[in-house]
Amino acid sequence: MSSSRRVASASAVAVAVLARSSKLVTRNAATPPSATPKVIPTKFEVPTMKAIVLSSIVGDSRCTMTHASRRARNLHTPCMRIESDLTGIFIVDKELGMSSMRVVEIARRRAGRAKAGHAGTLDPLATGVLVVAFGRATKSIDRLMATExxxxxxxxxxxxxxxxxxxxxxxxxxxxxxxxxxxxxxxxxxxxxxxxxxxxxxxxxxxxxxxxxxxxxxxxxxxxxxxxxxxxxxxxxxxxxxxxxxxxxxxxxxxxxxxxxxxxxxxxxxxxxxxxxxxxxGPFTEQLARRLGDVPELIDASCVMTLEAALQLMESSGA
Structure with missing residues (x-):
């Protein structure tokens, strides 16, 4: 297939996606390969169609999406669900009345939807140290739960x-x-x-x-x-x-x-x-813990203890 035909084919695919996601209609559904497809926006303009077309042509693995295409939830593209790769140990001072799972949900949301879990339930009527693990650190939860x-x-x-x-x-x-x-x-x-x-x-x-x-x-x-x-x-x-x-x-x-x-x-x-x-x-004491109210809305690497540091602390304490 010639280069021009590949370009036109990729363009047609991109236009079809945009038409479905933003309720656009084409004047001519049988646009010849050599012609540039014309699109009539019925509700709002789509300024970055060119970027999507070029991305399709060169096979760029990055997610390039317009505001309109983000609304097309039925497409289920990899861009729709982005999770943080944050890894580490986050030590929370759980407050009265909050369940352990609620703490994990809030922490996970602030950490960019990173994978998360906790090492030992505290009842809602209890307060104190709740160890939350993010990312690869969740694989160490059983070891954390076995500590004193x-x-x-x-x-x-x-x-x-x-x-x-x-x-x-x-x-x-x-x-x-x-x-x-x-x-x-x-x-x-x-x-x-x-x-x-x-x-x-x-x-x-x-x-x-x-x-x-x-x-x-x-x-x-x-x-x-x-x-x-x-x-x-x-x-x-x-x-x-x-x-x-x-x-x-x-x-x-x-x-x-x-x-x-x-x-x-x-x-x-x-x-x-x-x-x-x-x-x-274990070695994670209340002096190391922070209340959720004192934690930034965005939990990043500066807020957590690295997995390596946490494991080293456990080993040095005999946990």
Whole structure:
């Protein structure tokens, strides 16, 4: 095929695309190869048709699109979905009331739709360190989730709740004599080392193809089987009946809400998590975390820790 015919053929293809995307019509559908196609814009002008024609002729791999052609969503060209190639670790100080997935959605949008995930869920009623991974760093999420976590919690010993936190319906417990500080300290020793812990009915654990919390909300709460979890350290920081403030360093799969419930059982009182803050995930501490409100609208490489630096930090800390 001659050069002029290739040019004319590419031009005809480009015109057909523009006609379909911007509702343009041609005066002569059977335009001969040697003629220049004429287009009558019915709604708005298309000033960059020449660029599209030339791009088609030379086989340019770059996306060259007009304002009109961007509206042609039915074309599904590679230009329609552009994702950032940002890679790294972004440490968020999650605020009260926000779900972990909501944090990831906001961070991903600000990062140019980069691939993203988080390393360990925090309940909406919890605050603190949430590690968000972008790009290639998402492949390290399992390793991040396996690291130790540090928490501080306030346990209300006056009542149990359906959700093991302050959000659920309260079930008051009559206590003849409130436990002393020594009573609470001694009870906490039962929760050191490898222990058997039953997850809350309102949890994200899969049961019969559904999340446990979904079944609980449908009035089908599940008695989840206990499993082995590890508590490396646990200490009573403050105590004034009925609130006990506790700090702990735990392994993977530990539920602070379950600790609050089980502590109440051990003391013969009630027990639910009144507040919770995660202060560290492995070597990523709250001092390194930033609130989303303090983060620029555009998250770029200057806002994240490189994957290499994050892995080196984990190795140096033994995580």
């Amino acid at each position: 976590k540090k928490y501080e919690t306030e346990v209300d010993l006056s009542a149990f709740t359906a959700t093991d936190d302050r959000e659920g319906e309260r079930r008051e417990v009559e206590v003849a004599r409130p436990p002393t500080r020594d009573d609470v300290t001694n009870a906490l020793r039962l929760f050191h080392g490898d222990i058997q812990q039953r997850p809350p009915s309102f949890s994200a654990i899969h049961v019969q193809g559904k999340r446990a919390y979904q079944l609980a909300r449908d009035d089908q709460p599940q008695e989840l089987p206990a499993r082995t979890v590890r508590v490396h350290e646990i200490a009573l920081l403050e105590y004034e009946w009925p609130i006990a403030r506790i700090a702990m360093r735990t392994g993977k799969g530990f539920y602070v809400r379950s600790l609050a419930r089980d502590l109440g059982v051990a003391l013969g009182t009630g027990g639910h998590c009144a507040s919770l803050r995660r202060t560290a995930v």
